[in-house]
Amino acid sequence: MFLCIFLAALAGYLHWYHLSRLFENDRHFSHLSGLEKEMAFRTEMGLYYSYFKTIIEAPTFINGLYLVMNDRLTEYPLVINTLKRFNLYPEVVLASWYRIYTDIMEFFGLPTKMCWSINRGEGMAPVDGCEGMGDPAYFYVTFVFLLNGLMMSLFFIYGTYLSGSRLGGMVTVLCFFFNHGESTRVMWTPPLRESFSYPFLVLQMLLLTHILRTHNPSRKTMWALGISNLCFMLPWQFAQFVLLTQGISLLLGEYRLDYVTKLLSTPLHLQITLAVCFVLMFGNSMLLTSFYASSLVSIWVMCAGTCVCVFWLTCVCSQVMQGLVWVVSTVILKFMLSAIFGASDDAHISSLIKSKFTSYKDFDTMMYTCAAEFDFMEIEVNFCLVYHSLQLIAFAVLAMLIMRLKLFLTPHMCIMASLICSKQLFGWIGEKFKLHMMVFGILSIMAMQGAANLQAQWGIMGEFSNLPQEQLLDWIKDNTRPNAVFAGAMPTMASVKLSAGRPIVNHPHYEDAGLRERTKLVYAMYSRKSAEVVKRNLMQMEVDYFVLEDSWCTRRSRPGCSMPEIWDVEDPQNAGKVPLCTLMSRDSRPHFATVFHNNVYKVLRVPKAAKELR
Numbered sequence: 137m138f139l140c141i142f143l144a145a146l147a148g149y150l151h152w153y154h155l156s157r158l159f160e161n162d163r164h165f166s167h168l169s170g171l172e173k174e175m176a177f178r179t180e181m182g183l184y185y186s187y188f189k190t191i192i193e194a195p196t197f198i199n200g201l202y203l204v205m206n207d208r209l210t211e212y213p214l215v216i217n218t219l220k221r222f223n224l225y226p227e228v229v230l231a232s233w234y235r236i237y238t239d240i241m242e243f244f245g246l247p248t249k250m251c252w253s254i255n256r257g258e259g260m261a262p263v264d265g266c267e268g269m270g271d272p273a274y275f276y277v278t279f280v281f282l283l284n285g286l287m288m289s290l291f292f293i294y295g296t297y298l299s300g301s302r303l304g305g306m307v308t309v310l311c312f313f314f315n316h317g318e319s320t321r322v323m324w325t326p327p328l329r330e331s332f333s334y335p336f337l338v339l340q341m342l343l344l345t346h347i348l349r350t351h352n353p354s355r356k357t358m359w360a361l362g363i364s365n366l367c368f369m370l371p372w373q374f375a376q377f378v379l380l381t382q383g384i385s386l387l388l389g390e391y392r393l394d395y396v397t398k399l400l401s402t403p404l405h406l407q408i409t410l411a412v413c414f415v416l417m418f419g420n421s422m423l424l425t426s427f428y429a430s431s432l433v434s435i436w437v438m439c440a441g442t443c444v445c446v447f448w449l450t451c452v453c454s455q456v457m458q459g460l461v462w463v464v465s466t467v468i469l470k471f472m473l474s475a476i477f478g479a480s481d482d483a484h485i486s487s488l489i490k491s492k493f494t495s496y497k498d499f500d501t502m503m504y505t506c507a508a509e510f511d512f513m514e515i516e517v518n519f520c521l522v523y524h525s526l527q528l529i530a531f532a533v534l535a536m537l538i539m540r541l542k543l544f545l546t547p548h549m550c551i552m553a554s555l556i557c558s559k560q561l562f563g564w565i566g567e568k569f570k571l572h573m574m575v576f577g578i579l580s581i582m583a584m585q586g587a588a589n590l591q592a593q594w595g596i597m598g599e600f601s602n603l604p605q606e607q608l609l610d611w612i613k614d615n616t617r618p619n620a621v622f623a624g625a626m627p628t629m630a631s632v633k634l635s636a637g638r639p640i641v642n643h644p645h646y647e648d649a650g651l652r653e654r655t656k657l658v659y660a661m662y663s664r665k666s667a668e669v670v671k672r673n674l675m676q677m678e679v680d681y682f683v684l685e686d687s688w689c690t691r692r693s694r695p696g697c698s699m700p701e702i703w704d705v706e707d708p709q710n711a712g713k714v715p716l717c718t719l720m721s722r723d724s725r726p727h728f729a730t731v732f733h734n735n736v737y738k739v740l741r742v743p744k745a746a747k748e749l750r
Contacts, residue, residue, distance in 0.1 A: 144293050153287025166266075180328070286335060502702045627644060
């Protein structure tokens, strides 16, 4: 037991150190100014981090919590509860810890960070770079990497438990490291939701494996499963889709009466945690109207009926019938709940899946499918092994549909790799020595490419710099009113809110029907519509400044995926015209006034006549 704990702790420490070094090497993060560190959190990462910043800069923690629950900056002029909308509990927890840490250190008069002046050359003013837990950004990413270090400890325990051998745990950890770039992206994108959420999924699957292997699991284990499930769901809006695949795996794998009791109680505990999550998210309707919520109800009802039907249905027939009933009942219940609650926030998900298998296109689906991370990916047996096999298949389907979700597939393959050390599966090889020799032979072959993968990661050396955006943000802070309202590309708006503290009308969190409509109005600047139409829309949203980026007008990830081409799907009557953004980049008059420009950004002042229009 001591050796197992030691090896798990060692694996966790090595992963934490590996992540920290990769992140530092890529950005030279410790030597960036505070503004540069914030700019390094691009797109939705900057949006999430801005709420951590809001809470730690507020006079008190309660005041900061009030500000994020009554946010007036993110979707001006609306006041929104961002805890309900953006899965921000990680930022709330980390902000409370940061305030406690700095208060304690200040009370004892102990230093919390070390700072130095950095000469950047090229006529640029020197900046102060800070390293240490007293630096907000440093504190934030350190805890993200610590959490993912603990995740690697769980991977070792998981592999050991699944295979029945410590060598199996070592195989899982080595497989993860050898395929690190395909298994996680936390070292490049710390604030993303899966960075906080995925470690709790690993814990949840480990507990579920224990429950499936145990004849009569304890109540404490069931509640631990529920709590880990809650911690997985709270930080990430897409967690429900992963849990949906888990429900499918459990349903398709269940055909023996001795599992019925467990499967009756498991969905019930998950329903309870879903309800708790719904309450903690202040009634976020997307949770109750999700396919996951509907599937839990369907599975629970079907498991209750299994005791009756299993006596007259064969295993294969039973599973086929269960699959059909589950699909039909889940879909019907989901759309009934959506109609009852009037919820359409996740409608784009159904459209996205539809677009993967048909020629269906609209503005929202193309905003996803034109991004590489949402593209198709290039292409003893007991119920507990059956479950993991089905879960692996489910993760493979998710990864093939949306490449971004391969972060579930590759780690689960690493967990399954531990089974090469299982005596149940490979006991036919003979004595333990022969089995170990086979395992070491396989690892040796894997290590050749794995070592090359690690060397490639360690060879990444860079230093973050974005002078055009720094000039933009400095100009905004120095030349606009604190209540001046901005619109523009979603990633840039996140930086404007985070670093300049100005109200914005659109942002990168796309999982809201109202926000999608706002973004569509803003992105009309990159369509072929007339300037009068776009100006009127911006004036009605009370926008003061539009940040125009020529790259958004011209860049094209693949044919049909430039912004004007995306708009041609939605606005065919204007196809063939010169895009408005091209005209505005040449001369914004007479509809807008150019008040700032550099080689990347151009700020257009919008006429302030919204009241006159009314």
